[in-house]
Amino acid sequence: MPKTTSKRDSRVTVIKALAHPTRLQLAEALRGDGVCCVGELHARVGGDLSTVSKHLSLMRDAGWIKSEKRGLHIHYSLACDCLGEFLRCVDQLAATSNKENCC
Amino acid sequence: MPKTTSKRDSRVTVIKALAHPTRLQLAEALRGDGVCCVGELHARVGGDLSTVSKHLSLMRDAGWIKSEKRGLHIHYSLACDCLGEFLRCVDQLAATSNKENCC
DNA sequence: GAACTATTTGGCACTTTTACCAAGTAATTC
DNA sequence: GAATTACTTGGTAAAAGTGCCAAATAGTTC
Numbered sequence: 190m191p192k193t194t195s196k197r198d199s200r201v202t203v204i205k206a207l208a209h210p211t212r213l214q215l216a217e218a219l220r221g222d223g224v225c226c227v228g229e230l231h232a233r234v235g236g237d238l239s240t241v242s243k244h245l246s247l248m249r250d251a252g253w254i255k256s257e258k259r260g261l262h263i264h265y266s267l268a269c270d271c272l273g274e275f276l277r278c279v280d281q282l283a284a285t286s287n288k289e290n291c292c
Numbered sequence: 293m294p295k296t297t298s299k300r301d302s303r304v305t306v307i308k309a310l311a312h313p314t315r316l317q318l319a320e321a322l323r324g325d326g327v328c329c330v331g332e333l334h335a336r337v338g339g340d341l342s343t344v345s346k347h348l349s350l351m352r353d354a355g356w357i358k359s360e361k362r363g364l365h366i367h368y369s370l371a372c373d374c375l376g377e378f379l380r381c382v383d384q385l386a387a388t389s390n391k392e393n394c395c
Numbered sequence: 396g397a398a399c400t401a402t403t404t405g406g407c408a409c410t411t412t413t414a415c416c417a418a419g420t421a422a423t424t425c
Numbered sequence: 426g427a428a429t430t431a432c433t434t435g436g437t438a439a440a441a442g443t444g445c446c447a448a449a450t451a452g453t454t455c
Binding site: 226227228238239242243245246260261262263 | 401
Binding site: 195196197198199200201202203204205207208209210213214217251252253268269271272274275276277278279280281282283285 | 298299300301302303304305306307308310311312313316317320354355356371372374375377378379380381382383384385386387388
């Protein structure tokens, strides 16, 4: 059993899971393509294959994506439909970050 | 001049700015109270005052909050109206994190 | 069942983030 | 203008996150 986790910590876990350029890119790729296996995602983002695998399992644990075994491959896909909504807000802020006043 | 920042990196900066329990708590507090000065926020989240100050300026740089000087105090408030939308998505995932299958 | 393909796990060096202390700035009051 | 209040900045030790290598697992084909 894990030590009791506050609602805030659960939220932070979810947010952290997208707070990395590679993981964000993985989410974007899955949003565009629907379903990908690790090799395909690796081809997109580069780096070490094991690193990509670790990023994916972190995102899965956080709830962003789900995986399904199909023969030798593992098919990853987005688990939720709210990524667009999430990014819409992020982009609204990203457009103004570091630029004088906000929004 | 900062080195050129990709759209993805800008997004990551925004996301990272809420990917910490204290910063998330600060955002929640401002969402509830509207406007707070550093001392009030410090009373809410505890820890060292300078730490709170640093969290706030990081959030301001990312675009989440804005600040306004009023005499001795500095009034912080949310800069954008999309925090609710953002958290709605996060909560949808947080409810399922680490629990077998998703959504 | 040996060789092969796809993916995960363990380990470790490296970098980034964080928290606290001490010192600094800025506006206010006396 | 000295003392006070409110906040920020600099420095640093400790903690967390990341990337790559090597080795392990799991399913497939021959």
